Amino acid sequence: MRKRLKEIAETVGGKIIGDGNTIITGISGIIEAKKGDIAFVANRKYLHLMEKTKASAILVFPNITNSSRPLIQVENPSLAFSKIISSIGPEPIQFPPSIHPTAVIGENVKLGKNVSIQPYVVIEDNSKIGDHTTLCSGVYIGHYTQIGNNCRIYPYVSIRERIIIGNRVIVHSGTIIGSDGFGFAALRGVHHKIPQIGTVVIEDDVEIGANVTIDRARFDKTWIKKGVKIDNLVQIAHNVVIGENSIIVAQVGISGSTTIGKNVIIAGQAGLIGHITVGDNAVIAGKSGVTKDIPANLHVSGFPAREKGRDMKAYAYISRFPKLLKKIAILEERIKKLEEKTKK
Numbered sequence: 001m002r003k004r005l006k007e008i009a010e011t012v013g014g015k016i017i018g019d020g021n022t023i024i025t026g027i028s029g030i031i032e033a034k035k036g037d038i039a040f041v042a043n044r045k046y047l048h049l050m051e052k053t054k055a056s057a058i059l060v061f062p063n064i065t066n067s068s069r070p071l072i073q074v075e076n077p078s079l080a081f082s083k084i085i086s087s088i089g090p091e092p093i094q095f096p097p098s099i100h101p102t103a104v105i106g107e108n109v110k111l112g113k114n115v116s117i118q119p120y121v122v123i124e125d126n127s128k129i130g131d132h133t134t135l136c137s138g139v140y141i142g143h144y145t146q147i148g149n150n151c152r153i154y155p156y157v158s159i160r161e162r163i164i165i166g167n168r169v170i171v172h173s174g175t176i177i178g179s180d181g182f183g184f185a186a187l188r189g190v191h192h193k194i195p196q197i198g199t200v201v202i203e204d205d206v207e208i209g210a211n212v213t214i215d216r217a218r219f220d221k222t223w224i225k226k227g228v229k230i231d232n233l234v235q236i237a238h239n240v241v242i243g244e245n246s247i248i249v250a251q252v253g254i255s256g257s258t259t260i261g262k263n264v265i266i267a268g269q270a271g272l273i274g275h276i277t278v279g280d281n282a283v284i285a286g287k288s289g290v291t292k293d294i295p296a297n298l299h300v301s302g303f304p305a306r307e308k309g310r311d312m313k314a315y316a317y318i319s320r321f322p323k324l325l326k327k328i329a330i331l332e333e334r335i336k337k338l339e340e341k342t343k344k
Contacts, residue, residue, distance in 0.1 A: 001025055001088045005057050008038065009072050011087055012080035014059070018070030022057055027084055030055065042078035095134045112149065130167065142178065148204070160216070166204040172232070174211040177202070181215040181222075181238025181256060194218065196238060203227075209234065209250070218256075231268075243280065261296060270305075 006020035025036035030046060033039040033055035040059035041047055050058055050067050057070045059077040074080040095116035099105070103121040111117075112131035123129065123141045130149035135141070139153050142161035147153070151169045159165070160178030171177070183194035198217025202224045208214070209232035214222060217239045224236075227245040235253045242248065243262035252266050255274035260266070264278055267286035278284070279296030289303035302311035 001027070005038075005070055005072065008057075008084060012059070012072065012074055012083050014072035014074040014080060015062070016070065016072055017065055017067070018057075020070070022070045024057060027081070027088070028055065030058070038072075038084065040077040040081040042076070042081075095136070097132075106143075118155075124161070145178075154210075163200045163202075163216075165202045166206070166226075168205050169202055170207040172208060172210040172212075175208055175213070177208075177214045178216045179213060181218050183218055183238065183256075198222070198239070200224070206230070212236070215256075225262075237274070249286070 001024070003024050004020065005022040005024055006016060008024060009016050009020065023036065024038045028034065028037040028039055030039040030041055030049045030053050033053050035054055035056055037055045038057045038059065039053055039055040041050060047064070050069070055069065057072065058067065059072050059074055059080050061077065062073045062075065064071065064073065095118065097114040097116050099117040100119045100121070102119045103117045105123045106125035106127070108126045109123050110128040112129055112133065114132045115129050116134040118135060118137045120137055121135045121139045124143040126144045127141050128146045129135070130147055130151065132149055133147055133151040135153050136155045138156040140158045141147065142159060142163065144161055145159055145163045147159070147165045148167035148169065150167055151165065153159070153171045154173045156173050157171050158176045163178045178200050181196040183196055184191040185194055196216050196218050198219050198221055200214055200216050200222045203226040205227045206224055208230045211232055212230055212234045214224065214236045215238045216222060220239065222236065222239055223241045225242060225244045228242050228248070230248045231250040233251045234248050236242070237254060237256040239257040240254050240260070242260045243264065245262060246260055246264040248266050249268040251269045253271045254260070255272055257275045258272050259277045261278055261280035261282065263281045266284045269286055270284045270288045270290065272278070272290040276290065276293050278290070278294045279298070281297045282294045283299040284290060284294065284305060285299070285301035285308065288301050288305040290300070290305045294300055294305070299308045300306055300311070301308045302314070
């Protein structure tokens with residue numbers, strides 16, 4: 001890579017502050033960057049690194065102007081950085097349309113145009129695979145399942161029976177969609193399995209990370225709506241609904257029949273109990289324990305999860321307990337001495 005900064009600005013649709021003829025020979029993170037690299041700052045808490053970095057230029061937000069280095073102002077520095085990587089990085093792996101001879105394809109299966117079925121894929125009877133969809137090695141597709149157009153299902157994904165998946169969906173390795181919901185009825189100390197006869201519906205433009213589990217509904221459907229992005233190692237229980245464009249980060253657990261609104265962010269290792277509602281645009285901080293409904297537009301944290309400001313105050317009070325206990329011990333000793341003097 002060897003480009004002038006003004007060429008890169010044209011690629012990302014940004015505005016240059018400084019010398020547009022600066023030569024860029026590489027890309028890197030703001031900390032690791034060396035001379036000739038272009039870096040980016042997508043989080044304002046890292047702005048102080050701009051004067052410490054060795055990068056020759058930096059992608060920044062539009063209102064950032066002060067720097068000893070040339071800048072490219074863009075609306076979203078992280079996205080712009082991704083465009084630069086795409087323009088100079090290796091070509092993405094492509095799977096040519098074909099059906100590998102080791103694939104096992106059942107009866108009445110409908111395959112769309114230009115599908116790619118890789119080695120040891122199993123497609124059960126009466127399933128449907130859309131146009132330009134790729135099923136990588138070892139994928140299992142259950143009976144009567146439908147997968148839309150332009151999807152990519154990575155190795156060793158299991159999509160069980162009667163599941164519906166939309167268009168342009170990406171599912172990463174090891175994920176299981178449509179496993180039974182966790183339903184049992186106890187009678188005289190014995191747990192009896194409750195049949196889980198519902199389905200899972202995944203709408204268009206969803207991306208699901210590696211080793212995610214999405215359970216089928218007891219009745220009706222578990223529903224992942226358009227544009228949702230799910231990180232690795234997430235558990236989504238039966239009859240959960242996740243609204244459009246929400247983000248679920250790694251190791252989140254969502255219990256059954258919980259409804260998540262639109263544009264919600266649930267950070268890593270948060271846990272949600274069942275039968276609650278999270279409103280649109282809510283943010284749930286990492287490791288939060290959500291035990292009741294969360295209104296729209298609220299940022300919560302802690303256990304039990306509550307408005308972030310309240311939780312931070314509570315944590316501050318708790319951190320003061322050791323000092324308070326020492327003060328109490330000193331006061332108790334003083335009181336004891338005064339009581340002894342009074343008795344005399």
